[in-house]
Amino acid sequence: EPEVTQTxxxxxxxxxxxxxxxxxPISNHLYFYWYRQILGQKVExxxxxxxxxxxxxxxxxxxxxxxxxxxxSNFTLKIRSxxxxxxxxxxxxSSHRKETQYFGPGTRLLVL
Amino acid sequence: xxxxxxxxxxLSVQEGRISILNCDYTNSMFDYFLWYKKYPAEGPTFLxxxxxxxxxNEDGRFTVFLNKSAKHLSLHIVPSQPGDSAVYFCAxxxxxxxxxxxxxxxxxxxxx
Numbered sequence: 001e002p003e004v005t006q007t008x009x010x011x012x013x014x015x016x017x018x019x020x021x022x023x024x025p026i027s028n029h030l031y032f033y034w035y036r037q038i039l040g041q042k043v044e045x046x047x048x049x050x051x052x053x054x055x056x057x058x059x060x061x062x063x064x065x066x067x068x069x070x071x072x073s074n075f076t077l078k079i080r081s082x083x084x085x086x087x088x089x090x091x092x093x094s095s096h097r098k099e100t101q102y103f104g105p106g107t108r109l110l111v112l
Numbered sequence: 113x114x115x116x117x118x119x120x121x122x123l124s125v126q127e128g129r130i131s132i133l134n135c136d137y138t139n140s141m142f143d144y145f146l147w148y149k150k151y152p153a154e155g156p157t158f159l160x161x162x163x164x165x166x167x168x169n170e171d172g173r174f175t176v177f178l179n180k181s182a183k184h185l186s187l188h189i190v191p192s193q194p195g196d197s198a199v200y201f202c203a204x205x206x207x208x209x210x211x212x213x214x215x216x217x218x219x220x221x222x223x224x
Contacts, residue, residue: 004155031210043156043201045211056209091155098210099144099163103155 002026004104021077023092033093118215131189135202142204192222
């Protein structure tokens with residue numbers, strides 16, 4: 001069964017450093033998303049991406065964040081200058097229709 | 113942001129019996145509702161969804177009921193199995209957007 005994959009599974013970085021989280025969505029899906037879950041909190045929407053552009057973003061997704069689909073398979077989330085409060089699980093998701101989003105296993109980001 | 117609420121943090125059910133997980137929402141402008149299961153250190157796994165124009169959707173052991181007048185939905189698992197032990201999240205998608213707004217989750221434990 002096709003699945004969303006994410007790399008790395010864990011990332012530790014120093015505050016102020018740039019990180020890139022990678023995702024490979026399910027191959028025939030056209031809609032891509034990033035969510036995050038801070039420890040003990042809800043899963044929160046960050047951004048959705050369709051047709052090579054951002055279709056919606058949350059208040060969390062400020063200028064420090066960017067997304068890209070550099071080729072036909074990868075979907076990346078970049079955080080330019082990480083802050084302590086960026087520490088969270090980051091989930092990528094993809095879908096071919098609104099009512100079913102499939103999530104990857106997540107990347108645990110720890111900012112020191 | 114309390115648009116989607118799961119008021120029971122945990123539920124314990126005996127194997128073979130029915131598990132009922134509940135979710136309340138405050139926004140009438142949701143058009144899809146989804147249920148996810150999550151194991152520790154994994155991403156959310158899609159279970160079942162329901163459109164706001166329906167009041168029931170069934171898939172194998174999983175049935176979701178939607179009561180729009182009460183702004184309430186529930187997930188029924190029959191019969192419950194030990195492998196169902198996980199955290200269950202309900203999520204809702206507002207009209208004209210495909211982002212998901214998650215509840216806080218309910219931890220289900222199915223014991224033999």
